[in-house]
Amino acid sequence: MKILLVGDVIGNPGRTAFAKYTPEIKKKHGIDLVIVNAENSAGGKGVNRKSADALYRAGADILTTGNHVWDNREVMEIIDDDPYLVRPANYPEGAPGKGFCIYPFRAKNIAVINMSGRAFMPEMDCPFQKIEEVLSEIGDEADIIILDLHAETTSEKMAMGWYLDGRVQVVVGTHTHIQTSDERILPEGTAYITDLGMVGPWNSVLGVRSDIILQKFITCRPVRFELADGPAVYSALIVDIDDKTDMPVAVERILIKE
Numbered sequence: 001m002k003i004l005l006v007g008d009v010i011g012n013p014g015r016t017a018f019a020k021y022t023p024e025i026k027k028k029h030g031i032d033l034v035i036v037n038a039e040n041s042a043g044g045k046g047v048n049r050k051s052a053d054a055l056y057r058a059g060a061d062i063l064t065t066g067n068h069v070w071d072n073r074e075v076m077e078i079i080d081d082d083p084y085l086v087r088p089a090n091y092p093e094g095a096p097g098k099g100f101c102i103y104p105f106r107a108k109n110i111a112v113i114n115m116s117g118r119a120f121m122p123e124m125d126c127p128f129q130k131i132e133e134v135l136s137e138i139g140d141e142a143d144i145i146i147l148d149l150h151a152e153t154t155s156e157k158m159a160m161g162w163y164l165d166g167r168v169q170v171v172v173g174t175h176t177h178i179q180t181s182d183e184r185i186l187p188e189g190t191a192y193i194t195d196l197g198m199v200g201p202w203n204s205v206l207g208v209r210s211d212i213i214l215q216k217f218i219t220c221r222p223v224r225f226e227l228a229d230g231p232a233v234y235s236a237l238i239v240d241i242d243d244k245t246d247m248p249v250a251v252e253r254i255l256i257k258e
Contacts, residue, residue, distance in 0.1 A: 011044040080096055
């Protein structure tokens, strides 16, 4: 089976680009499952019913999030009821929503886990300890396990890849909105990339108008973020998993620049 993992979708510009290119990619590459990071899909911060439904209509099957999951208060209306919208599993006990889901596909069960890093990120439970708890909870229920680690530093994401090598099928990083070119299959068989990148305005700073970000850096004063417009970038990774062994056999990075 072929799985398409898509980087952070940024507001309406990102949703528009996702809707434009995802059907083309699915058809061209024979994609079976689409996993998308949606934590910036509603106005650039957070996710709500409108943004989630737009991604589902355009081809998404599972939505992951990250540190901005609570930024749009409307998420509270859907986080407990949407079976395929997940938030970082290492939020403290009692947080709304769930840290993983299990998606049935043909004769397979695919577990998708979301986790947040801790370096330069909000304080969370240790992702390395928490992943052990989640894997134990999943047990034999899943044939294929995928982790979206939403983290700031390349080192933390890379460490998680090595930590889980051979124990899960896929580890991808999200959050920085910049795609890395280190896609690979690790020695014990886990498909890995440090960051998927983003789907959003190409002529921007991480999706935000560059003049606003420049003002912030130059003046060191708060600014109100506004999403950029214009040409889009679409960043993703395709992982090809062998139907017999349930292990990755190939990875292909996708970077479309309008």
